[in-house]
Amino acid sequence: MAAGSRGLISYLYLFRSSSNISNPPYRTTVSIANQFLRAFSSDTSLANENNNNNGRTVEGKPGVMTADSKRTGVIAVKCGMTALWDKWGARVPITVLWCDENIVSQVKTPDKEGITALQIGCGHKKEKHLTKPEVGHFRAQGVPLKRKLREFPVTEDALLPLGTQISVRHFVPGQFLDVTGITKGKGFQGVMKRWNFQGMPASHGASKSHRSPGSTGQRDAPGKVFKGKKMAGRMGGKQRTVKNVWVYKIDPARNLIWVRGQVPGNEGDFVFLKDALYKKPDISTLPFPTYFSTEDEDVSSLEPLVADLGETDPFMAAD
Template sequence: MAAASKGLVSRFTHLLFFRPTSLSLSQASLQQTTQFRTFILEAEKHDSISSRVIQATPGVMTRHSKRTGAIAVKCGMTALWDKWGARIPVTILWLDDNIVSQVKTPEKEGFSALQIGCGQKKEKHLRKPEVGHFRAQGVPMKRKLREFPVTEDALLPVGTSISVRHFVPGQYVDVTSITKGKGFQGGMKRWGFKGMPASHGASLSHRSIGSTGQRDAPGKVFKGKKMPGHMGVEQRTVKNVWVYKVDPARNLLWVKGFQVQPEILSS
């Protein structure tokens, strides 16, 4: 009787402890297998997204397509005369070794854009994150970077060179630039104020801006009042600038009008 009871006790112990343990282990292994498979699928999905190959295939651009721009350096200003004898002021721009340094796709970044780099710069003159960025993309060190939003049909591979052949004579582009610094200027030069009377009773104050506020009500100068201050060194965009001439041999571009400082062209 005692032996039978001991066998029953051992049998019940096996059922109570070992079987649930085996079930829990199988569930844990099943959960781990499921997580591992999910991880593998996510990794394969990520690899398929990051390994998207951008190729410069010839195609027809639509009226809704938006191409990349370029970074140019101002070389000088001159004037040309057309066949009717009219004087045309132009600015000469130089595209200093523009290449595509990064491609941003909707699958990875959520939008389509191209990062363009121009010029050359030594590694010791760059910050470590910049050096790591250039090395990760496999492109040489660049002096200046700019990003241009483009449509998906205008994406170009990393390392593609952007020359003046990217533009054609007669085309209209938008030019973004930094204006010349004028220093601290008065209201007449900065805002075009008329000034004070320069006759009787205006001793050495004929270029003054005059009253800047009111009397007791409100008795203060409102924010944003046009007054003397620092002038220039501001980003400005001139739209619809006419491309007059393209020189592929020297990588020069003539645009109509007088621009200032390095230009960023967007076609």
């Protein structure tokens, strides 16, 4: 097996060094051979070519955000819910999220992976609780072992260096977010709970069919039940995105963020936060590509930042 692998690698080296190839299909084959050699060869020149990103330099400094710029997202842990009271005494539910030491664990560029994205890692995990490929990935990138990874597509001007820390100050109070997570699993449920069916009549003549779905198909034509018919089945446990969740407050000292809106998942689940797609925030207020703390800044002494409520109370529903 090892001899066969060495023979294949030597053949790819020979194929890579040939200079008589000019047709586009062969060029594609050569690029595939180059990627195979980078992955399995121990040649230092190929390793250096792999790490240099073909001369692309990613700098970790503040920049100017444009209307077409797309920043990275953040991984957070759903801590629970609390409540606030508006000026009329109404109770408003607020969800608390914890951004547990997010760092950039991999930088993907068009020269190497063909896309522009950032892989973000969150939390901590012991080596014995990770698989060998996961440990090898973290060691190859030179970053700490992380519990959760997530890839966020970004624009080229929003790339961050490897190992950059991302705190809750990546967002600002008052902006809107899109929150993605796995909804609560509710098991196998009937049509009344799963699809809000009305149910059958609960009067005389209805025997043990009060919560049944009713008719599900036709007769001989077409003689089947169409795909997608709303019936009883497993409910919840799917990835869903809640749009336009409002940021009420952030606490830089504890990496906490308070949001008003529905956040999918149970307490302790991971959720993914990014700038809202529809209610876009003001680009002049956002730190771009992220917030960079200064060396003399004492994070533990920072006060929480609260959104400006303005003249109209945002916690009150519209009439």
